[in-house]
Amino acid sequence: MLKRVAAALLLATALAPVAPVVAQSPAPAAAATMPTIPPKLIVAISVDQFSADLFSEYRQYYSGGLKRLTSEGAVFPRGYQSHAATETCPGHSTILTGSRPSRTGIIANNWFDLSTQREDKNVYCAEDETQPGSSSDKYEASPLHLKVPTLGGRMKIANPATRVVSVAGKDRAAIMMGGATADQVWWLGGPQGYVSYKGIATPPLVAKVNAAMAQRLAQPNPGFELPPQCVSKDFPVQAGDRTVGTGRFARAAGDYKSFRISPEQDAMTLAFAAAAIETMALGKQAQTDIISIGLSATDYVGHTYGTEGTESCIQVDRLDHELGAFFDRLDKDGIDYVVVLTADHGGHDLPERHRLNAMPMEQRVDMALTPKALNAAIADKAGLPGKKVLWGDGPSGDLYFDKGLTAAQRARVEAEALKLLRAHPQVQTVFTKAQIAATPSPSGPPESWSLIQEARASFYAERSGDLLLLLKPRVMSIPEQATMGAVATHGSPWDTDRRVPILFWRKGMQHFEQPLGVETVDILPSLAALIHLPVAKSEIDGRCLDLIAGDGDSCAGQ
Incomplete structure (x- = not known):
């Protein structure tokens, strides 16, 4: 098997080769303290679907970049995407805004706007639906829906010389972390490589990265070696017509789909980020710059194969090594940088494997809870057979009453919907819009919030549904079907999907670990304090985390 590492991809983008990290970097001296001067570069990394469970499961095996962060940095293993709608777009909207979806306006990956004149009432979170011909699956990407500034946006207001760059595997990750005023925003747009919504001509750097990707894609990948920690995961699991659990990411030449759903995608994204930092001299001028990096492969792997097979195990191992090579590249350039690494949400493995591994109660959602089936059943019970009465995007989440209904x-319809849903054995609860709106915004430890408090953190009146349907734990919101697409997903209000690691690192800081719950909205004020950027507490939901172990307070003056 061929074990591909970041060095090959960094070479492909004309950077000096970097050997993969195979051992822990020397630990800093016990007396070391975090520098008080602002770092020159902020590196904010989101690993899509990197749950706290996945982080901790393989922690003892880290030897690369994740080892550095966990052994030398400030470790919050119990971070929370504290809201109920644990999806990619809402999660990314919290990381660098300091605000929950109730403030960012990003309530889900998709929501319904039943007042729009266009045929497609479904709105994508990173879509500019004001563009002629736009639809939720054919659109011009845009930060239009993000209602608050990102950290990069605030930095540019304070100092216009600040450079803000965002690179990711997904458009919604790049856009939600980069924000409306980012200088450059790039994401993987297909076999042609990285694209941007900014409307700028492709610069030489991006052309070079895309050429390197095309060259890599044109070569087959015979697969990755199976690390020792993955051997026990190597058994097949059947889900509908799919067999998963034993993959090595082998792919044929030109197979873009398999490239995207593999460690190769993250390696290319990190290569792009390293090249951007070097080419643009980020972190080399008087001001502090910021680059956000969205690594999407873990999410694609989780949906396609689940979180507990060889595929996910290999992905985490490769992520660790690619991050190690990336950090080594920055070290070699002598940049004073600070890293934060977290995730947009967690994830849940497929029920079929859970049932094999001591969890016989795991199940898939009943087809009767899918929007089409719900609409038919509720319309009949309400005396409106054949009429469109209810809109929804899946068998959980926001549901909308049709605008054509009389009072x-x-x-x-509402009475029948509540009666039907609350009687279903797979439904945990259903909240009305009025119930959620009347609930105060939550505060205090996120691990102690009630379901309606989690729902309130995701609630934005102009976009949220008339009802919010929440399934019980251990109910996968993908129904059982003969032909399966994705086999596993996330999006629930339960801790498997809410909990994510939050890791900070800067050279010279003293390591510590805080096992109590914190939120991803705490990231912005914590980073802002390091660069002495004031942020009004009334404008965000997060709080500053003191990143100095023992005496001293990195939040002093914030």
């Missing part, structure tokens, strides 16, 4: 019809 009396709507009342009947």
